[in-house]
Amino acid sequence: MQRRTYALIDGNVLENNVKEIISKYPSYKYYFGVVKNNAYHHGIRIVKDLIKGGVNYLCVSSLEEALQVRKYDSRIPVLILEPISLDLIDDAINNKFTITIDSIDYVNKLLEHDLFNTLKIHLAVDSGMHRIGYTKAKELSDSYKLLSENKNILVEGVYTHFGTNGITDPYYNNQIKRFLDITSGIDLESIPIVHLNRSMTLVKHPKLEIENGVRLGIIMYGFSQSTKLQGGIKGFINKFKLERKQKKYNITNVILENDLKLNTAFSLYSEVISVRKVNKDELVGYGINKLMEDGYIATLPIGYADGVDKSFKYVYLNNKKCKIVGDSMDMLMVFSIDKPSIGDKVEIFGDNISINEVKNNTHLSSYHIFNNISNRVLRIHKNGDKKEEINY
Numbered sequence: 001m002q003r004r005t006y007a008l009i010d011g012n013v014l015e016n017n018v019k020e021i022i023s024k025y026p027s028y029k030y031y032f033g034v035v036k037n038n039a040y041h042h043g044i045r046i047v048k049d050l051i052k053g054g055v056n057y058l059c060v061s062s063l064e065e066a067l068q069v070r071k072y073d074s075r076i077p078v079l080i081l082e083p084i085s086l087d088l089i090d091d092a093i094n095n096k097f098t099i100t101i102d103s104i105d106y107v108n109k110l111l112e113h114d115l116f117n118t119l120k121i122h123l124a125v126d127s128g129m130h131r132i133g134y135t136k137a138k139e140l141s142d143s144y145k146l147l148s149e150n151k152n153i154l155v156e157g158v159y160t161h162f163g164t165n166g167i168t169d170p171y172y173n174n175q176i177k178r179f180l181d182i183t184s185g186i187d188l189e190s191i192p193i194v195h196l197n198r199s200m201t202l203v204k205h206p207k208l209e210i211e212n213g214v215r216l217g218i219i220m221y222g223f224s225q226s227t228k229l230q231g232g233i234k235g236f237i238n239k240f241k242l243e244r245k246q247k248k249y250n251i252t253n254v255i256l257e258n259d260l261k262l263n264t265a266f267s268l269y270s271e272v273i274s275v276r277k278v279n280k281d282e283l284v285g286y287g288i289n290k291l292m293e294d295g296y297i298a299t300l301p302i303g304y305a306d307g308v309d310k311s312f313k314y315v316y317l318n319n320k321k322c323k324i325v326g327d328s329m330d331m332l333m334v335f336s337i338d339k340p341s342i343g344d345k346v347e348i349f350g351d352n353i354s355i356n357e358v359k360n361n362t363h364l365s366s367y368h369i370f371n372n373i374s375n376r377v378l379r380i381h382k383n384g385d386k387k388e389e390i391n392y
């Protein structure tokens with residue numbers, strides 16, 4: 001290990017998270033693990049833990065990401081969520097990847113291609129997010145017909161992606177309706193896999209009868225998405241506002257709280273590489289950060305290029321929370337009343353500073369916090385006592 005900054009990824013935690021989700025939501029046949037962008041930056045090696053937990057399909061963004069999965073598992077089906085360039089079709093076939101198709105133009109071009117072996121495809125429906133997917137029932141049914149006639153194409157799935165969670169907005173229900181309209185020209189029951197929900201919508205709504213697959217993203221990484229309304233006057237007002245919106249949009253059956261027991265698997269550490277004594281009123285770092293008392297500055301080899309800056313507010317050093325008083329591209333400066341030593345371990349988040357605390361301090365979502373931790377931060381994968389460095 002070179003730079004003393006690393007993320008520790010706990011594989012057992014991820015495996016148990018998946019087991020817990022499946023045990024509480026057992027009615028699906030296909031549990032897709034969404035592992036885009038290096039498994040939400042946990043390192044693609046974790047696909048082995050997710051598979052042990054029970055995930056039986058994976059989703060990635062691109063062919064390159066799908067190839068990364070194949071380094072760790074040669075058999076699991078992998079769905080590429082973005083339509084890929086037609087020059088990559090041979091690679092998709094050779095590696096048994098499933099591709100997304102989202103327009104009749106794509107189908108026509110694909111059918112000109114020499115499909116030398118079976119190609120599995122999932123049809124994407126645009127139910128309202130307007131990112132990718134079919135918008136017209138006729139184009140979808142024509143595509144389905146054309147694809148089904150080709151002996152080397154297996155239309156294995158149909159899916160959509162929801163833009164909202166539907167707790168206080170009418171769009172979740174509208175999007176289901178639009179999905180049903182756009183797929184009305186095909187027999188959904190004849191399609192092996194129908195998948196609509198993602199983490200948040202899985203836990204907030206009853207299971208949809210038409211679907212037998214669900215795409216698990218942030219929930220697998222430790223976020224149950226349970227919403228507990230606070231007590232007191234604030235809670236009362238929030239409940240009132242929520243119920244007013246639900247009544248307005250005729251929203252019923254939303255499940256706010258769930259009892260999923262999940263844990264985050266990603267902790268981040270650095271260490272002290274320089275120490276200096278400083279006095280009250282001295283300035284630190286870029287900009288004017290005036291010190292309020294005498295103490296020490298501990299410098300850490302992690303900065304905003306690694307995805308961590310002053311907005312994180314605190315780190316955990318020698319059993320205390322210490323304030324981040326300066327940041328830069330590669331280093332953070334932390335204030336400590338007690339004298340730290342070179343080599344002292346520092347937790348950026350983990351057992352003592354939770355990701356939820358970082359979320360509150362930075363106003364970033366968990367998706368952004370993980371995805372911002374750059375690839376130059378070494379990932380160490382842990383499974384029980386076994387530790388393994390992961391190279392990107």
Ligand SMILES: Cc1ncc(COP(=O)(O)O)c(C=O)c1O
Binds near residue numbers: 081199200218
């Ligand atoms: C198509 C698709 N499905 C599922 C997911 C997973 O979403 P989440 O992490 O909210 O479960 C994503 C993530 O961006 C996605 O793009």
